[in-house]
Amino acid sequence: xxxxxxxxxxxxxxxxxxxxxxxxxxxxxxxxxxxxxxxxxxxxxxxxxxxxxxxxxxxxxxxxxxxx
Amino acid sequence: xxxxxxxxxxxxxxxxxxxxxxxxxxxxxxxxxxxxxxxxxxxxxxxxxxxxxxxxxxxxxxxxxxxxxxxxxxxxxxxxxxxxxxxxxxxxxxxxxxxxxxxxxxxxxxxxxxxxxxxxxxxxxxxxxxxxxxxxxxxxxxxxxxxxxxxxxxxxxxxxxxxxxxxxxxxxxxxxxxxxxxxxxxxxxxxxxxxxxxxxxxxxxxxxxxxxxxxxxxxxxxxxxxxxxxxxxxxxxxxxxxxxxxxxxxxxxxxxxxxxxxxxxxxxxxxxxxxxxxxxxxxxxxxxxxxxxxxxxxxxxxxxxxxxxxxxxxxxxxxxxxxxxxxxxxxxxxxxxxxxxxxxxxxxxxxxxxxxxxxxxxxxxxxxxxxx
Numbered sequence: 001x002x003x004x005x006x007x008x009x010x011x012x013x014x015x016x017x018x019x020x021x022x023x024x025x026x027x028x029x030x031x032x033x034x035x036x037x038x039x040x041x042x043x044x045x046x047x048x049x050x051x052x053x054x055x056x057x058x059x060x061x062x063x064x065x066x067x068x
Numbered sequence: 069x070x071x072x073x074x075x076x077x078x079x080x081x082x083x084x085x086x087x088x089x090x091x092x093x094x095x096x097x098x099x100x101x102x103x104x105x106x107x108x109x110x111x112x113x114x115x116x117x118x119x120x121x122x123x124x125x126x127x128x129x130x131x132x133x134x135x136x137x138x139x140x141x142x143x144x145x146x147x148x149x150x151x152x153x154x155x156x157x158x159x160x161x162x163x164x165x166x167x168x169x170x171x172x173x174x175x176x177x178x179x180x181x182x183x184x185x186x187x188x189x190x191x192x193x194x195x196x197x198x199x200x201x202x203x204x205x206x207x208x209x210x211x212x213x214x215x216x217x218x219x220x221x222x223x224x225x226x227x228x229x230x231x232x233x234x235x236x237x238x239x240x241x242x243x244x245x246x247x248x249x250x251x252x253x254x255x256x257x258x259x260x261x262x263x264x265x266x267x268x269x270x271x272x273x274x275x276x277x278x279x280x281x282x283x284x285x286x287x288x289x290x291x292x293x294x295x296x297x298x299x300x301x302x303x304x305x306x307x308x309x310x311x312x313x314x315x316x317x318x319x320x321x322x323x324x325x326x327x328x329x330x331x332x333x334x335x336x337x338x339x340x341x342x343x344x345x346x347x348x349x350x351x352x353x354x355x356x357x358x359x360x361x362x363x364x365x366x367x368x369x370x371x372x373x374x375x376x377x378x379x380x381x382x383x384x385x386x387x388x389x390x391x392x393x394x395x396x397x398x399x400x401x402x403x404x405x406x407x408x409x410x411x412x413x414x415x416x417x418x419x420x421x422x423x424x425x426x427x428x429x430x431x432x433x434x435x436x437x438x439x440x
Binding site for chain 2: 016018019035037040041042043059060061062063
């Protein structure tokens with residue numbers, strides 16, 4: 001990080017829900033689910049049911065809940 | 069009583085009674101002229117007192133959370149809490165810079181000693197912990213220590229200002245408080261993320277380079293730092309980042325210095341999170357020139373020194389984010405910049421190097437929650 005602090009606390013900031021994105025390394029089919037303890041980015045989880053390749057956690061991120 | 073408003077040149081009156089006019093207009097005016105600054109000082113002191121109280125609550129909460137995190141499943145809780153309280157008071161004395169020559173080496177030595185001491189004390193206190201949990205404890209203690217430090221500094225200036233009735237000191241503190249509260253807010257959010265080993269915004273650099281490292285053999289090159297060799301568009305690519313999934317930034321300065329001297333590359337690409345300016349979009353990717361790395365400057369100095377000696381161009385790719393986003397849970401906008409940065413890396417390598425050239429790519433940042 002290379003720039004000075006700018007701005008002030010955002011009082012309206014919403015609480016983020018943590019999601020884990022699982023993806024087959026071959027067929028790249030993404031599955032989005034809620035984060036579980038022990039999830040790590042690039043962790044190998046299982047075998048893909050379609051192509052029998054590894055399923056890997058590709059991303060973990062926080063997202064604000066959508067308004068209905 | 070009839071109120072008569074007579075507003076004329078130099079003759080402002082509310083009523084026709086001169087005594088009431090004196091009480092309503094001139095008396096408050098005289099009081100404000102004589103005691104205005106005292107009133108303002110009182111208002112600022114009141115405002116600051118609330119903020120200091122809020123900071124104290126946040127600091128106490130962070131201490132409680134740290135205790136809960138580190139004493140999980142431990143029998144000797146009292147001894148651990150006693151040790152934690154001494155960790156919270158740890159300080160680092162910066163080297164003298166009256167004669168700046170060689171100050172970077174001194175700074176490097178002091179910071180390395182500090183990190184090593186912290187690590188060994190945690191290992192001594194919790195000998196059975198795995199590396200991931202030990203690192204999580206180290207990070208959480210560092211956050212609680214920072215909280216303690218911010219609180220003590222603010223309290224110090226507040227009390228000195230109040231004691232000496234110094235309006236200017238209190239006014240300056242009031243002006244800087246929003247920025248300090250921004251830091252406190254960031255530390256508060258970071259605590260939860262570090263406890264669960266979730267990636268933070270600053271982990272984007274290690275995440276981008278870590279993805280390129282998958283399925284390649286990793287080698288240790290410096291403390292908590294690994295590298296792997298790969299091939300991008302027919303160029304030998306050396307990928308460097310901190311060793312995850314524990315929360316560490318490693319020593320990219322030492323690693324890059326050694327690799328530049330050993331491999332004689334044609335290009336160095338550095339990827340890091342950069343603090344955005346207000347109004348800029350989170351997750352925006354920008355390209356530039358120079359060593360993209362923060363910290364106190366030791367790693368930056370080493371990389372710049374090695375690059376200059378070897379006449380090596382340094383390209384920077386940064387992912388914009390706020391301070392809070394950089395040290396709390398990674399947001400979707402930041403996480404989704406991975407593919408964009410991979411495309412930029414490929415383009416830079418193809419445009420700026422020839423086949424069989426060597427390129428070093430460094431993912432700078434805290435690698436918490438990211439495996440390579």
